[in-house]
Amino acid sequence: MNAEKVINLGEACIEEALKIVAEQGIEQLSLRDIARRLGVSHQAPYKHYANREHLLAEIVKRCFADFSNHLDSRPESCHPMEDLGNLGHAYLTYALTKPLQYSLMFGSSLPDPGKYPEMMKQARHAFSILKDAITRLDDKKNISEIEINALFVWSTMHGMAGILQNHVAGQLNLSVDLKTVAIPKALDRIRIALEAQIANLA
């Protein structure tokens, strides 16, 4: 196998892994199955990934990098609160347009983060985008307060993403539209909470 083919096999494994996860769930992912589907020897993927966890960590790392790029490409705004709103919209757009990548980052069957520093570096970078946006709201706050606000905002965004993806929520016979009313209003409540908090503690 020449160098180009070897590089391509590494990439092909990632593409095939994403297909398997989408079709059968993350539990069914195995390097052996990837090899079978790609029509290569069952040893071949091991030249690129020592095991299933290594492959998964590489995939999740790339998801976080892609996610960060997406968040960074939100419309610019010199108003910190408006910028946070833009970040919220960018977050939800990613979750809804790339649900597979989203669940790979934020699902619960991830590779052990302690073992994959590069993956965690990308994860922390994504979180820092949110922390930076929160810091710009009020740079007099200390790091704990910024983190607490970031986790509050993240919780709400993560929860909204899940609720929008969930089939049950659409069938609750709500009088308000989930996407066009409830979500913007929830973003509004985040703003109210953060503004009230800034006003009290400034």
Added chain:
Amino acid sequence: MNAEKVINLGEACIEEALKIVAEQGIEQLSLRDIARRLGVSHQAPYKHYANREHLLAEIVKRCFADFSNHLDSRPESCHPMEDLGNLGHAYLTYALTKPLQYSLMFGSSLPDPGKYPEMMKQARHAFSILKDAITRLDDKKNISEIEINALFVWSTMHGMAGILQNHVAGQLNLSVDLKTVAIPKALDRIRIALEAQIANLA
């Protein structure tokens, strides 16, 4: 097969289905596999469930009923805001102690809600517990405002549950503890947002 055995097989299918979902993911659930694992003919489960979706809908229905019972057994309080806090804690406790049941209700691979009215009845009942608690905060609000507030609170709770279950969040090198500090503080921010909202619109 006598009547008792038939009833037990229906229940045994549910127990075995939960094990399969826990071990292999929901995508791998099949009535054929359940029959094989229970050592009965592969036709036998069909006497209880017309297909895989029917079984899943029965399971999800029971999860919602169990979830509602759990929420209803929260400590009593005559202070509406304290009661909402108790509800929040009960919600998170359920998500963390019964992650399988939680993901069956709020994951995205559910049976089509439109086809299973009994399942949706239980789901709507669970949501009504939250709506009732929100209504007690300010009964002058109209139904849209109550639903919007309920969806905001649910989003944050659902997001927190996901973040607590997610392995990445624990490795973000936070200066605050997620469980003992960030979660109570996020609940606090929900309270601030709701109180500010009530004050403006009362």
